[in-house]
Amino acid sequence: MIFEKRTERIFLAIFFLIALCIPLFLEDNSFFVGKITTILILAVFVMSLDFLVGRVGLVTLGHALFYGLGGYLFVIITPEYEAVNFWIYAVYVMGISALIALVIGAVVLRTSGIYFIMITLAISQMAYYFFFDSLAFGGGDGLFIFMKPETSIFGLSFLNLDNPTHFYYLALLAVLITLLVIKIILRSRFGRIIEASRLNPERTEALGYNIFAFRLISYIIGSTLAAYAGLLFALQYGYVNPQFMTWEMSGTALVMSILGGLGTIYGAILGTITYEGLQYLFEHMSEDWMLFMGGAIILMVLLLRKGLAGYLEKLLEK
Amino acid sequence: MMANNILLETESLSKHWGGIKALDDISLQFHDRQLHGVVGPNGAGKSTLLNMLCGTLKPTSGCILHQGERIEGMKPWKFVRRGIGRSFQKTNIYTDVTCLENCAVATQRRFAGSFNLFASRHANKPVRDAAEKALHQVGLADRMNTIAAEISYGEQRQLELAMVLATDPCILLLDEPMAGMGHEESLRIIELLNELKKTYSIVLVEHDMDAIFELSDQLTVLDNGTHLITGTVDEVRNEPRVKEAYLGKDDDEEAA
Known part of the structure; x- marks a missing residue:
């Protein structure tokens, strides 16, 4: 079983059940379907970040770079007035993103800790201003x-x-596949070494592992998943612009993943829904919604040390 | 006793930090199936030596030969793959997972592709068997499924040793395996090391003089980064320079 925790299984069962049925009730409300689609796409992005930050131990502030790249690469490599095959071009986009992640990763992974945060931020800002x-x-x-x-x-x-509605199901499929891919990797032999090098890099190296290689491969996987999310987002709205790769985008995703429970993966879905839900709520309540949003996040982070997933696990485990 | 092959060798090995010579011109030979003790007052350069022998610290000059090949420029993880395993002075284990999992991380490299992204980590019998064997070797078999943070300090030191053994080394570099242990626990480790030196080449840095006198086939004394003497325990004991530099005044200093 790749879903080890009871809480995880319960949450995912409920989530996918509701997610599968929701469009049936919103048939004539394409605005809401679109809104929820966006949340699902974001959840894919946040899960890929949660994997890197919470499981591999790479705290990146430049993850949105790949989110933006997913969109840009698609527009750049497709002929302008021809409907290309989505699946083939998705593979192209992810392939090129993987290559770019390989190059960037080979540079940024030479640093660690606070320097890693700074250098990932710097590179994504460079890309932002370039575009x-x-x-x-x-x-x-x-x-x-x-x-x-x-x-x-x-x-x-x-x-x-x-x-x-069709696009919605495509996004839901992306959530499912991302979730499965990450969970399978975490359970694998590769995942064992990833876990070991997050818990104790010094020891893992002393046991004969080249942790740089393990981190690089993880970085490529996380970045490629983010590019896929970016591609979906660009397709949903029909454009891509530099706003996709701002550091605010990376930062917001980080907040969502911490809110959900860092490193829990399914918590990333929970965190994204909660964050977007709260934002929607406060936006309609007041013009000063940012104030409420900030307050709500501070409260939740203070009260729920291990995020929403951690809270649920406290209630449901054993 | 000299008939045993030389497994690991240093030639004029030096480590300088700016103008300070942490270790200067050290030439040592480590033989197969012998225990080579390294002693010296604090700051003598014992840990520096060990850190260079396992590749985490790069020497300023000089070289390290393993089976006749220069290895000092290699990455630390390559040292492990050549059969040079080390334990840490400060317990350095994965505290959040079981003892078995601690050792499984060490054994997986030998039996299974660690770049396999799909195969479950639990579905590999050789990895598990070898990990269990390592725990048996150090006498921790009954703690197999206990989380490493929950076992006693002495047991954690044993686990530390088990993890090194699990990498299937030829040479064990042990940095104070008995540090902070009670008398009885120390005796158990001494017994274990006596057993291990029949099959492994061991480099032992240790403060417990009784233990090191009892265990060592060869004994090296370092003082202030320089190589004072290498010889049998008796040779070292009767060397006047050693008494002067180390043995006469060590107790107070070590306690500090």
Whole structure:
């Protein structure tokens, strides 16, 4: 069983049950379907960050770089007025992102601790300003996706990306696959060494492991998943711009993952939903919603030391 | 006794921090199936020597030869793969997981692809068997499924040793394995080391003089970063320079 905790199984069962049915009740409300789709896409992004920060021990503040890259790469490599195959191009985008992550990772992983935070932040800010100032990539306005890709596999097409409900299920599928991929990796032999090098890097090296290689591979996996989330987000809204890769984006995702319970993975879903839910609530309550939002987060972080998942586990385990 | 092969060797090994010579011009030979004790007052350079022998510290000059090959420039994890395993002075284990898992991390490298992203870590019998064997070797078999943080300090020191053994080394570099142990626990470790030196080459840094006199086949005394003498226990005991530099005044200093 890759889901070891009871709380985890209960939460995921309830989550997927509700998530599968929700569009049935929101048939004619495409705004809400779109909103929830965005939350699911964000959850994929936050899970990939939670994996890196909470499980591999790489506290990155530059994760949004890959979120933005996912969108940019898609627009850059697709012909402008031709509907390409989504799956094939998703593989292309993730492949190129993986290569970029390999190069960036090989540099940033030479540092650790606070320096790692600084260097990941610096590199993502460099990319942000590069796209912001480049005329070829649309500057601050970014690039537009004129043709939504088609999604046929072996000539069979189930999903129409122009249909919000179909897109919703595509995002839900991404959540499921990301969750499974991360959980399988964590349980694997590779995962054992990842866990060991987070708990005690010195010892792990003294047992004969090249922890740099393990961290680099993890960094590539996390970054590639983030790029996939970015690709979905760009496709949902039909554009990509430098706002995708701001450090606020990285920071917000970090807050969501801490709120959910760092390193729990399923907590990332919980954290994303809660954060977005609260923001939606406060936005409609008051113009000073940021004030309430900040207060609510401070309260939750103070009261729930191990995040929402930690709280649930205290209630449900044993 | 000299007939045993030389497994590990240092030639003019030095480590300087700026102008300070932590270790200066040390040439030593470590033989197969012998226990080589290293003693000296605090600051003599014992730990520096050990850290260089396991690759975590790079020498300023000089070289380390393993089976005739220079290895001092290699990464620490490559030392382990050549069969050079080390234990730490300060207990250095994975406190959050079981004793068995602690050793399984060490054994997995030998039996299973650690870059396998899919196969479950639990589904590998050789890894588990070897980990259990290491725990048996140090007498921790009954603690197999206990979380490492919950066993006693002495047992953690045993686990520390088990993890080194689990890497299947030829050479054991042990940094004060008896530090902070009670008398009885120390006796158990001494007994264990007496057993281990029949099959392994051991470099032992230790403050417990009784233990080191009892165990050592060869004994090296370092003082202030320099190599004072290497010889049998009796040779070292009767060397006037050693008494002067170390044995006469060690007790008060060590306690401090």
